[in-house]
Amino acid sequence: MSGEGDHLHIVAADDISAARRNFGRALVWGSAGLLLLVAALQTLDSAGQIDLGFTTWRPTLYAYVLWAVCLCAGQVIARGEHGKRSLFVLPAALFVVSMVVFPLIFGVAIAFSDWNLASPDGRKFNGLANVRQMWSDPFYWNALTNMVWYTLAIAVEYAIAFGLALLLNAQIRARKFFRVAFLLPLMLSPVAVSWMIGKSMLEIRFGPIARFARWIGWESPSFFGSPEVARAMIMMMDAWTFIPFMMIMILAGLQAIPRELQEAARVDGASAWKSFWELTFPLMLPVSITAILIRIIFKLKLADIIINITSGGPGGATDSVTSFIFREYRDRSNVGYGTLLAMVYLVLIVIAMTVLMKLADRWMRPRY
Template identity: 70%
Template sequence: MTAVDADRLHTVSPDDLPAGRVRAGRILIWLASAVLVGTFLLQALHAAGMLAPGFATWRPVVYAYVAWGIALGIAQVLMRGEQGKRVLFVLPAVLFTVAMVIFPLLFGLWIAFSDWNLSGATGRRFNGLDNLRQMWTDPFYWNALRNMLWYVLAILVEYAIAFGLAMLLNADIRARKFWRVVFLMPLMLSPVAVSWMVGKSMLEIRFGPVASFARWLGWDSPSFFGTPEIARATIMVMDAWTFIPFMMIMLLAGLQSLPREVLEAVRVDGATRWQSFREVIFPLMLPVSVTVIVIRIIFKLKLADIIITVTSGGPGGATDSVTSFIFREYRDRSNVGYGTLLAMVYLVLIVISVTALLSLFNRLLARSHGVSQ
């Protein structure tokens, strides 16, 4: 009996595997990959009208992908032994992510550079960079991007209000639990429900209670969606009313996790409330604040439901967000190719801006941490 046989905990490494077994695993990967790539290219050329042979649907490509995943798992065990068995626990999740994220992204790019209008009779056809040129000269799309800048900047005001409410609910006030539930109620409502309840009912120009109250105050024609500036501000208020409780509850959790010893020491030193907030509470809350703001920005970049339900982007595109504009490009104009290109460009802008923002926040946190040290 060898030492390896006597050691029951011995792990088989790739160096201990026979060369023929490793070679068989590599051949299996190459064969499965060749079948997958060949099936995909055959169907892609057939769908583009460049090749007559092909399949009626893309289902054979899905079958080839599943077969490739199974072959990849078997090949990992053949080539890497025990380490390959560990890979099998992660491989299904990776394959699922590729199937649900990478493939749709590639399909979206394929559609983005094509002229495909569902109301037309010609179907999809490749048009190169025509959609990109149309986007560059589309004033409504650039107007939606400018509106998104205003919507994102409004987060600073939302953050200040949410922080103030969190400080209030963290204080020792009467009926504190009751007020926490009351302030959280807007978060429990769907944005579509808020749109109908507030935008379509309470702000209705003829019989809405808010409009009637505005007339009682002296506003002759209280139209909350008649002018671009007022309409945009009203959308901001409605969206803020829905999501400020979300920011408030996260900031409240951060305030409750602050070390009590530090706060008591500040009080003993005789600091005022403003000094304790500026010098202690706010710096300690910076990591939580950054998380809250980043999450809120992500939600804000998807703003569409309130705009679509209340104004449909009007008046004249003044309240359009990029998401609502792309939605109307699909729904009203059935322009799948152009709408997909707009969505792809918006995705790239989101990735770049959020990455730059996270980098900036990390520097601010590192600088504040260095100052506190």
């Protein structure tokens, strides 16, 4: 019976004629050729080489949809039952191509063009001019440097989150209440945090924190006047928002550790510190590294708090790359240069995250 059951998962080859197979292939390749032809004609029209009267990229979109339908139909016609199996994957892959790959290609084309929305000339190809401008732009490199400092602050956030998770995992009174209370900042959006704390509580004239600072002797408290203090305040507000995220992940990992291990270590005479350093912390490495990597991804997108409170000031001291690119779009309407900065930042993120994930995998790999 087991042998017969295994045959249920085997798809026999369909008896497909050569004419049917050729028709399916012709349908796929013919629609692909039509898509390439329409895309080439529209590219030449967009570059001003020919004038076909295209105002949008809808013809290419329609040709892509036609190719997608013909590709799915051609798979079934040419491959039969095996082609039907591919329909479980093809629509999702085609959707990803349309929503990710095509916009990425279009973004690369914009990155190497001079396109300012305030200019009546429209978009023009300018080669490597944007690259040279980026290379000599001190504000962009300053934003990248700030991102290094913002990312390094995650080490402090992790230590605080681990300490809070240990506290909430212990048998303390009102533990459930504190768990909910510590999660409240995570429920707020960064925009709400920036207005509630940065624009209200830290306001120089009437903010309660500023009044308290004057009461204890700080004559003119300015939380965003100097570069170092402003950068530190941005770090603290962002940390206050996202430390609960790391805390809840670490707390889940701590609760998954069997209590028998800790009790055995206690019976063997291990101190609390030795039990933590040699038992709890190594067991928490996978969860900790996962939490840190996810936090780094969120940190690399830091923009909301900066845009709402300082707009990158004073003098670009608090700028992140994302907030700088946002202001390049909003304030200067420089779409071409802003897109190039975003593309370069995307490449840097991919490289950095790939290296970090490889290092994390090597670190967590057991050594025998």
